[in-house]
Amino acid sequence: MANERLRAAMAAGGWTYNAFAGKVEVDPKSVERWVNLGRTPRRATAMLAAETLGEDVHALWPSLRQARPARAVSPELVALYDQRADIPVSTFVDMLTQAREQIDVLVYAAVFLHEAYPRLNELLKERVAEGCAVRIAVGDADSPNVQQRGDEEKFGHGIQSRCRLALMHYRPLIGVPGIEVRTHPTTLYNSIYRADDQALVNAHVWGVNAYSAPVWHLRRNGEGGMFDTYANSFGAVWATATPVREK
Template sequence: MPNERLRTVMADAGWTYASLAERVDVDPKSVERWVNLGRTPRRGTAVRAAEILGEDLHALWPAFRRARAARASSPELVALYGQRAGAPMSAFVDMLAQARERIDVLVYAALFLHEMYPRLNDLLRERAAEGCVIRIAVGDAGSDNVRARGQEEKFGHGIESRCQLALMHYRPLIGVPGIDIRTHGTTLYNSLYRADDHVLVNAHVWGVTAYRAPVWHLRRSGEGGMFDTYAESFDAVWSTATPVRHER
């Protein structure tokens, strides 16, 4: 898959395949393959390129973070991040961008998605147009469980307003073929971000805000594993959620 993050960084700064290749001391065709084919360069080369571009190495090539972060006792574990704040935005965006069949998002608000990646709705429209089935479940601002989460995290009514704002972000997608938006009032034990056979699980810790809680990246490797457990959990919540309609 193309490395869209690298393509954007290069375009914004005016780098061409040839000019970056000259600075990094590689063949221009290598840079072209990094961008168009999503190839990952050797670590030393990648470090030089990231420094020249002024970009985080792991944001450009998440594989290096995964290689360092994953200490898998399970074949499904791809990476483990101590805090969501420590996971690069590209870990979320690249996974969603590569989805071909399904995207599922289960959150209360997760405003960071739209704040850090303003093209999120465009990306979801593009994936839906290519045949992806997309299901987004955000928190019902009026539910007891959402209010309780605000008290537990000492965030008060702020979490209710964040749920409302999240729904405002997603409202332009209502009615788009292939995209379904719902609200739910369940206890949110984990926020889930699924794309085909990959899922990012943001575990929730009592009294701790989501960005300080850990995230693990799972890849489905067979039936009945951890991935399937979270996928089944999403389906259970989805069955209780309320569809969001166009405002009259």
């Protein structure tokens, strides 16, 4: 069955098969098959063709509305935990201990790390001594987003107090070469604990404390995957954060 919508759009724009094929980087015979036989191009090519014609891609090729099949399990997903409280602190510590190049921590407070593992600062110093770069971003206690989070979790000023406590825990690291601590004012959608190509991502759920929310353990598997999504998210927040200076 011919694709009359495509034929009309090309005619309206004065496109020949050859000219349009050159624009979307395919063979003219492919364009001819799209029009006369109703063939559907690959999604990326269809998107370019629709953009060139100023048309909606799904209007030209309705079959592209069909959802892509989902993977049962992402190749980057190592483990999924129902809640953070299910994870032994040793899991966090072991992951950080294995880091050789980069450690990134994005939280509002996460004081559980220092409380359960008092050697955390020493561990981070050991990592930078071995050439690892460490970036820590904790919540700005005066940020409206932090205050709102406390209200939503019915934790009141507790979350603000914990942000200040977290900063107190990390303050001895201020000025240590290779370690940078910043405060951020952002809405925290996920807490991120990254060590090289591994990350523990604590999802946040409205009205639920972080320790009761799910965590997924990711291991990077090529570019553009879930790991990179969260790594890029950390970078975006880091760019908005304020360095903590020595007193």
